[in-house]
Amino acid sequence: MPVTNSPRTLFDKIWDDHVVERLEDGTCILYIDRHLVHEVTSPQAFEGLRMSGRRVRRPDATVAVADHNVPTSDRSKPIEEPQSRLQIETLEKNVAEFGVPYFPLRSASQGIVHVVGPEQGISLPGMTIVCGDSHTSTHGALGSLAFGIGTSEVEHVLATQTILQKPAKNMRVSVEGKVGPGVTAKDIMLAIIGRIGTAGGTGHVIEFAGSAIRGLDMAGRMTLCNMSIEAGARAGLVAPDETTFAYVKGRPFAPKGEAFEQACDYWRSLASDDGAYFDTEVTLAAEEIIPSVTWGTSPQNVLPIDGSVPSPSDEPDPARAAQIQRALDYMGLEAGQKIAGTPVDVVFIGSCTNSRLEDLRAAADVVRGRHVAEGVRAMIVPGSGLVKHAAEAEGLDKVFLDAGFEWREAGCSMCLGMNPDRLTPGQRCASTSNRNFEGRQGPDGRTHLCSPAMAAAAAVTGRLCDVRELVKETV
Amino acid sequence: MDKFTELTAIAAPMPTENIDTDQIIPARFLKTIQRTGLGKNAFAAQRYDADGNEKPDFVLNQEPYRHAEILITYDNLGCGSSREHAPWALLDFGIRCVIAPSFADIFFNNCFKNGILPIRLPREICDELMDDARQGANSRLTVDLERQVIVRPNGEGIPFDVDPFRRHMLLEGLDDIGQTMAHDAEITSFEHRPSRAWVPSITIGTVK
Ligand code: SF4
Numbered sequence: 001m002p003v004t005n006s007p008r009t010l011f012d013k014i015w016d017d018h019v020v021e022r023l024e025d026g027t028c029i030l031y032i033d034r035h036l037v038h039e040v041t042s043p044q045a046f047e048g049l050r051m052s053g054r055r056v057r058r059p060d061a062t063v064a065v066a067d068h069n070v071p072t073s074d075r076s077k078p079i080e081e082p083q084s085r086l087q088i089e090t091l092e093k094n095v096a097e098f099g100v101p102y103f104p105l106r107s108a109s110q111g112i113v114h115v116v117g118p119e120q121g122i123s124l125p126g127m128t129i130v131c132g133d134s135h136t137s138t139h140g141a142l143g144s145l146a147f148g149i150g151t152s153e154v155e156h157v158l159a160t161q162t163i164l165q166k167p168a169k170n171m172r173v174s175v176e177g178k179v180g181p182g183v184t185a186k187d188i189m190l191a192i193i194g195r196i197g198t199a200g201g202t203g204h205v206i207e208f209a210g211s212a213i214r215g216l217d218m219a220g221r222m223t224l225c226n227m228s229i230e231a232g233a234r235a236g237l238v239a240p241d242e243t244t245f246a247y248v249k250g251r252p253f254a255p256k257g258e259a260f261e262q263a264c265d266y267w268r269s270l271a272s273d274d275g276a277y278f279d280t281e282v283t284l285a286a287e288e289i290i291p292s293v294t295w296g297t298s299p300q301n302v303l304p305i306d307g308s309v310p311s312p313s314d315e316p317d318p319a320r321a322a323q324i325q326r327a328l329d330y331m332g333l334e335a336g337q338k339i340a341g342t343p344v345d346v347v348f349i350g351s352c353t354n355s356r357l358e359d360l361r362a363a364a365d366v367v368r369g370r371h372v373a374e375g376v377r378a379m380i381v382p383g384s385g386l387v388k389h390a391a392e393a394e395g396l397d398k399v400f401l402d403a404g405f406e407w408r409e410a411g412c413s414m415c416l417g418m419n420p421d422r423l424t425p426g427q428r429c430a431s432t433s434n435r436n437f438e439g440r441q442g443p444d445g446r447t448h449l450c451s452p453a454m455a456a457a458a459a460v461t462g463r464l465c466d467v468r469e470l471v472k473e474t475v
Numbered sequence: 476m477d478k479f480t481e482l483t484a485i486a487a488p489m490p491t492e493n494i495d496t497d498q499i500i501p502a503r504f505l506k507t508i509q510r511t512g513l514g515k516n517a518f519a520a521q522r523y524d525a526d527g528n529e530k531p532d533f534v535l536n537q538e539p540y541r542h543a544e545i546l547i548t549y550d551n552l553g554c555g556s557s558r559e560h561a562p563w564a565l566l567d568f569g570i571r572c573v574i575a576p577s578f579a580d581i582f583f584n585n586c587f588k589n590g591i592l593p594i595r596l597p598r599e600i601c602d603e604l605m606d607d608a609r610q611g612a613n614s615r616l617t618v619d620l621e622r623q624v625i626v627r628p629n630g631e632g633i634p635f636d637v638d639p640f641r642r643h644m645l646l647e648g649l650d651d652i653g654q655t656m657a658h659d660a661e662i663t664s665f666e667h668r669p670s671r672a673w674v675p676s677i678t679i680g681t682v683k
Contacts, residue, residue: 020665021658025640029658031665033674041558043508054652060676069506083506090508101682109683122677134557134581148581150559151510152588152651160655162662198493199551199577232554234580255675263673298493319490319549416502425525437497437555439520 007273009170010239011205014145014270018128020162029162033127033144036113037064037100037154039091040418041132045155046094056098057161063122064095065103067112071420072381072408075106084419098158111384111410114138114352118222119386121251125240125267130157135352135434136235137228141221142248143240143270145205148229168234169203169279172272174210177286182468184362185220186354186432186451188212188284189227190292194302196282201233204280207272208238212286218247219358226353227434230299239271291467294436294449295339296327301436303339305454305466311335330438331446332428340465342448346429347372347459348441349452350381350408351415354432359452360391364399366456366470372404373462379406379421381413405459417442430458477590478648482571483617484544486608487534494548495555496582500564502556513560514567535568539612545572547605549598553582562589572618574625576601587641588651592620594635603627620646 008016020029035058042064049055056062069084079085088105095102103109103116110116114135117123123139129146130136132154139146153163173192193200206228208221216224221238228236238244245264248254255263290304303309309328312321312335328335333342349355349363360382372378380400382388388410391397397407414421415433423429423445432455433440436447448464457467504516521533529536535543546565552575553561562585565573571591576598578586586593596604607614607628617626620642625633644651655662665671 017670021661023640025638027638027640029655029662031662040505044510044559047508052652060678061674063677063682081506087506087508099679101677101679103682107683124675127674132557132559134555148557150557150562150581150585150588152559152585156652156655159652160662161666162655164651164655198554199579202551202577202580229555232551232579252681253675253677255673259673266673298495319492323492416497418502418505435495435497435555437495439501440497443501443503443520443525 007276009272009276009278010143010207010237010270011145011168011170012276014126014128015167026166027164028166030128030165031162032130032157033061034117034123034129035062035157036117036129036131036136037062038068038113038131038133039066039087040068041151042094042154043087043090044151045158046098048155049098049158054159056100056158059099059101061161062100062158064091064100065110065113065116066091066105068412068416068418070105070411072411072413073420075409081420108385108389111387112352112355112412114226115355115383115387118142118218119251119384121248121254124248124254125244126270130163134229135226137233138222138226138352140225140228140236141218141238142244143238143267145235145237147235168205170277171201171204171206171233171280171282172278173206173208174283175208175212175286176210176283177212178215179212179286179289182291182453182471183289184451184453185216185223187289187292189224190294190302190449191284191289193227193231193299195284196231198230198298198300199232201228201231204233205235205237206231206233208236213238214241217358218243219356222356223353227299230434240267291451291454293339293454293464295331295333297330297436297438299434299436299449301327305340305464307339309333309335309337309339332426342464343428343462344376344430344448344458344464345427346423347376347378347455348381348414348429348431348433349379349455350383350413351433352383353434354452355381355383355387357387357390359432360387360396363452363456364396366453366467367403367405367460368399370403370460372459376459376462378404378459379408379414381408382410384410403460414441416440430455430464476648476650479571479590479592479620479645481617481619481621482544483615484571485539485542485612486545486547486604486616487540487543488605488608489534489546489548490605492549493551493554496553496558496561497555499553499561500558505558505560510563511567513564514569517564517568542569544569545574545616545618546570547574547601547608549575549601550577552578554579557581559585559589562586562591566591574601574604587645590645590648592618592645594625596633596635600633
């Protein structure tokens with residue numbers, strides 16, 4: 001292990017503690033502590049193992065769950081779509097054959113892999129965590145190095161419990177100050193992506209720092225780290241602190257008793273040293289961030305809710321101007337129009353970005369005493385069975401059902417058009433998910449990314465609007 | 476994996492930034508449990524209309540670009556989802572080399588693992604190659620990985636950088652797993668370090 005006295009970042013420390021070997025050209029064999037597996041990106045990897053007669057090296061560091069394909073309606077019924085069913089059956093066959101722990105579809109613990117990992121204490125601070133899914137960055141909220149990998153790498157990790165990688169560059173994004181009312185982790189992250197762009201973090205791991213970040217609860221930190229990939233970063237990180245330890249303590253797979261205290265001492269030592277070098281530094285003032293939505297087909301197409309849609313004529317680069325025009329055409333918007341007031345057809349509150357109990361509470365606070373606007377389909381999809389139960393114990397299901405929302409089973413749902421929850425062509429959706437790409441929520445669907453509170457406000461007014469106006473009314 | 480040594484082929488120009496993996500292969504086609512067969516749905520939303528007919532204005536529906544083996548785009552190619560179905564779809568379509576000013580990290584990696592060579596070149600050079608590509612069938616590019624050079628139709632050579640380890644793996648058609656397994660002893664000794672004692676194991680019966 002390289003022991004140096006020069007100050008190191010959080011990323012450097014976790015990295016150094018997981019290097020098995022450094023190869024000649026600088027590529028490292030990096031040990032992986034947790035490998036999360038889901039049904040979409042794993043079948044070809046297990047097939048590869050089978051064909052080469054290899055086994056899973058560490059089934060006791062691997063956990064599988066199905067989430068992308070699963071319908072979010074009644075779980076007692078079989079899955080209708082034959083290809084979806086085949087993918088889930090294939091996962092079940094593979095975990096049985098290779099001895100991998102698995103949360104079955106009917107289990108109360110089933111849910112979106114990036115909600116389940118932290119919730120169960122499977123993902124812990126200081127770990128390296130991978131999954132064949134780009135939003136693995138979510139787990140970085142715990143202070144772990146977590147990133148998405150492709151299926152060939154899934155096979156590589158199954159077989160060797162390592163991956164081959166070169167170290168990333170360090171970026172620190174500091175958000176200082178206190179956000180105003182109605183401004184959430186989602187708005188902070190959209191503001192960051194709007195600032196640095198969807199390629200701004202390429203080649204970097206982003207450490208989120210500053211007083212506004214320290215003040216976020218774990219759900220908020222997960223929202224932030226979740227969308228690091230939308231800023232192009234390999235991973236996002238928040239240094240583990242007392243908020244983290246309080247969250248981890250008592251989770252089913254977390255260390256217990258004395259072992260937990262010892263682990264906390266180690267986790268505390270991981271924070272970036274004073275004077276550690278960051279290749280890139282970005283600072284934002286929390287006070288300047290206001291509730292935001294996206295207008296286009298890239299997460300960097302973000303606007304504060306009081307903003308106006310850009311015009312291609314303001315863009316000097318012809319290729320970029322053409323892209324703005326294409327996004328406007330796709331989204332059915334006019335150059336220069338105010339984004340607030342745009343009518344929506346569907347509201348989706350869910351996904352690994354914003355489907356935790358805290359997210360549902362924030363939405364319920366807006367919905368309470370109101371009703372979904374006429375003609376709008378509004379759905380709540382909790383991130384896991386446990387989130388659903390916890391919300392029901394607080395009576396949140398009743399708030400949503402009384403207001404005319406659908407209250408569904410856990411899964412990826414309308415975040416991507418792989419299961420029955422999809423937009424139909426031309427439908428416009430206020431969505432708490434993370435990607436607004438063309439066709440992401442269904443062919444020709446139109447996505448506006450926003451926070452749960454903003455999505456709830458859109459549901460009850462039928463339009464994209466400033467949630468602060470609604471909250472003001474109730475005060 | 477097929478070796479990549481030298482390729483002389485038609486290049487398709489796609490002068491667009493941020494071509495994401497949802498565009499390369501939309502989510503509804505990810506339900507396969509195989510690596511092959513995705514080529515017909517590569518760029519599905521841009522390639523076909525609602526009835527499944529080809530849209531004539533999309534470059535890969537035009538001659539000679541239906542036979543393209545090289546793709547040239549603008550910045551941030553392959554952003555978004557980690558789905559390896561994106562390079563599988565490109566490969567199944569026939570693409571063996573992608574050229575852009577910048578790539579998203581996971582996609583860049585995934586290309587190498589499937590025998591596709593991703594090449595980063597400055598935007599001005601991508602523009603020049605894009606102009607070559609627009610000349611059509613008589614204007615093939617040669618990508619020589621051994622010499623690390625792209626030869627334009629006018630004979631000019633454009634050098635490019637590639638990670639030496641990745642270059643070696645592509646030239647020999649090697650897969651990573653076998654290489655890493657040769658380091659088994661080091662991996663095992665890492666697993667037994669006392670400093671790792673805190674990492675809990677997950678026993679199969681406890682997950683339900
Ligand atoms: S909720 Fe969406 S982003 Fe998250 S894992 Fe599922 S499909 Fe991916």
